[in-house]
Amino acid sequence: MRADLAIIADLINPGARVLDLGCGEGDLLAHLQKTKQVNGYGLEIDSNNITTCIDKGVNVIEQNLDQGLDNFASDSFDMVIMTETLQSVKSPDLMLTDMLRIGEECIVTFPNFGYWRCRLYFILRGKMPVAEHLPYSWYDTPNIHLCTFRDFERLCRDKGVRIIERFVADSKHLNRPLMNLFPNFFGAIAFYRLGSGGG
Amino acid sequence: MSDLSSADSVGLVIPETYRHQQPFALQCGETLEGFELVYETYGELNDQASNAVLVCHALSGHHHAAGFHEAAESRPGWWDSCIGPGKPIDTRRFYVVSLNNLGGCHGSTGPRSINPTAGTPFGPEFPLVTVSDWVRSQRLLADHLGIQQFAAVIGGSLGGMQAMQWAIDFPDRLRAAVLIASAAKLSAQNIAFNEIARQAILTDPEYHHGKYREHGVNPDIGLMLARMLGHVTYLSDDGMRQKFGRELKSGDLSLGLDVEFQVESYLHHQGRSFSKQFDANTYLLMTRALDYFDPARPYEDDLVVALSNALCKFCVISFTTDWRFSVKRSKEIVDALVEAGKNVASAVIESDHGHDSFLLPISRYFKVLSTYMNRLHREAGGAC
Structure with missing residues (x-):
């Protein structure tokens, strides 16, 4: 099983109502349906991904995240998930607000631009970092809003978003000791579990 | 010339008739003494009767959805591109039932049928x-065919509305509803188009208050205008530009x-051949429905509550240039x-062909x- 799926599955209660924004090929939802009997829905715009989801029996809905989530009622889901997609939406800040409007809690994962390899790459080569967890060139990257863990946590604070849990990992979704000590330097990807209110 | 021998055609089909011989109370308060439904089937019903698919037709459709009635027939059934061996509704797996709805004019009890109490055709009194x-x-037809539960009820446009109604009214009689280019209700604009079409017929001097057959005439002009208007709304601006330009x-x-x-x-x-x-x-009845x-x-008026009754799963498909049953209408269904x-599961298919798209073999759609x-x-264990 993919390590990231297991990490997220651990954060979800059995039978929860789950909305996965940018669900890709539906691996996470298929996994959650099987292991947690969730009532899950995924939003996706890639036609091949949608077909794959349909084939897997995942509830996939063709919808462009950048056109908003107004069609979902407030507090209509237990958990709204966005894995490695926040950095490619038009307005991550508004997205975060909307996610917490719809869901009681959210799980957000994204690549860390403050990862030491990115920093080193930039300093030594003077070029936009390309790494295992950030494989695109600057001109074709879907990642238009890259940030560091510190940036993200600052946004959460400004918006009054409560960070309930954070799990930092490398690009293979494994946690190593140094990461917990200096997450913004040694962590490549973070899993945030978020709630409304508080600091 | 028809291609009967084609490996993906259901070939020659013979329509059958189901006779319901008890009174059938209609929602409007009137009762039919009984009725007949003409239907076709393609493929084989399996031993468990679990592989049946009901195809519901749209406004001007009928029971002849696939294959040919005779070798000389120039065109196959209206959804032949979708129904057959190896096609999306694969008749090697599914037993497909397609009927002409009540009130129709292709063999099922409708305005052209004899009203048993009067001894003359129903005409406008239907x-x-x-x-x-x-x-x-x-559902009565399904009972007659020994189908306790459909693997799917499928329809485009008005056909999709029937599939939705199935899911709400008879939740345990279907496992899936496929709603294509459909809506949970018509918009005012849609009703307006229907009303113009109806007025075209009603004001045709040959309509004779619906008793045109008794007068030995037919409101051809009214029907033609209704169809011409309908046709324009079923296509898209871009689609028409591409097809006809100037x-x-x-x-x-x-x-x-x-x-x-x-x-x-x-x-x-199109208008002339339709009026024949x-x-x-x-046409008046179907647009009213x-x-x-x-x-x-x-x-x-709460669609969410209405759909809460449903037990089946749903597939909702819409087309980008369809402005008669727009993507938005399908999204309303999905959201509910x-x-x-x-x-x-829902998909929005890129297409230039407007509402007509649901009848076309568009690659992503199929x-x-x-x-x-x-x-x-697969979910039925290969048993359907």
Whole structure:
């Protein structure tokens, strides 16, 4: 099983109502349906991904995240998930607000631009970092809003978003000791579990 | 010339008739003494009777959805591109049932049938039928065929409305509903188009208050206008531009009022051939059934509550340039299904062909539909 799926599955209660924004090929939802009997829905715009989801029996809905989530009622889901997609939406800040409007809690994962390899790459080569967890060139990257863990946590604070849990990992979704000590330097990807209110 | 021998055709088909010989109460308050439904089937019903698929037709459709009635027939059934061996609704797996709805003019009891109490054709006196009435009559047909539960009920446009009504009214009689280019109710604009079409028929001097057959005439002009209007709304601006542009029928502009552009000639042809085949009273009935469709109404206008009854899973497909049953209408259905916690998959298909897209073999559309149908087959353990 993919390590990231297991990490997220651990954060979800059995039978929860789950909305996965940018669900890709539906691996996470298929996994959650099987292991947690969730009532899950995924939003996706890639036609091949949608077909794959349909084939897997995942509830996939063709919808462009950048056109908003107004069609979902407030507090209509237990958990709204966005894995490695926040950095490619038009307005991550508004997205975060909307996610917490719809869901009681959210799980957000994204690549860390403050990862030491990115920093080193930039300093030594003077070029936009390309790494295992950030494989695109600057001109074709879907990642238009890259940030560091510190940036993200600052946004959460400004918006009054409560960070309930954070799990930092490398690009293979494994946690190593140094990461917990200096997450913004040694962590490549973070899993945030978020709630409304508080600091 | 028809291609009967083609490996993906269901080949020659013979329509059958189901006779219901008890009174059938309609939603409008009137009762039919009994009725007949003409239908076709393709493929084989399996031993468990678990592989049946009901195909519901749209406004001007009928039971002849696939294959040919005779070798000399120039065109196959209206959804032949989708139904057959190896096609999205694969007749090697599924047993497909397609009928002509009550009130129709292709063999099922309708305005052209004899009213047993009067001994003359119903004509304009044929009672108003609703989507609910249709679905109840289809259920009787299912009973007759020994189908306790459909693997899927599928329809485009008005056909999709029937599939939705099935899910609400008879939740345990289907495992999936496939709603294509459909809506949970018509918009005011849609009703307006229907009303113009109806007025075209009603004001045709040959309509004779619906008793045109007694007068030995037919409101051809009214039907033609209704069809021409319908046709324009079923296509998209881009689609029409691509298909016709401003091409002239002959080489030069004659600057007259006669048919000059290709698009005019096309509409005339469509309208004329429709007026030869379709019954005006049926057209009035079918458009009324469309207008009145509103399954949320008995549930205080709450579609979420209406759909909460459903037990089946749903597949909702719409097309980008369809402005008669727009993507937005399908999204309303999807949103209500999500809120009701139902299983649903949805796809928005890029197409230039407007509402007509649902009848066309568009590659992504068929990919989505066949993937969904294959999954239903697989989930039934290959038993359907």
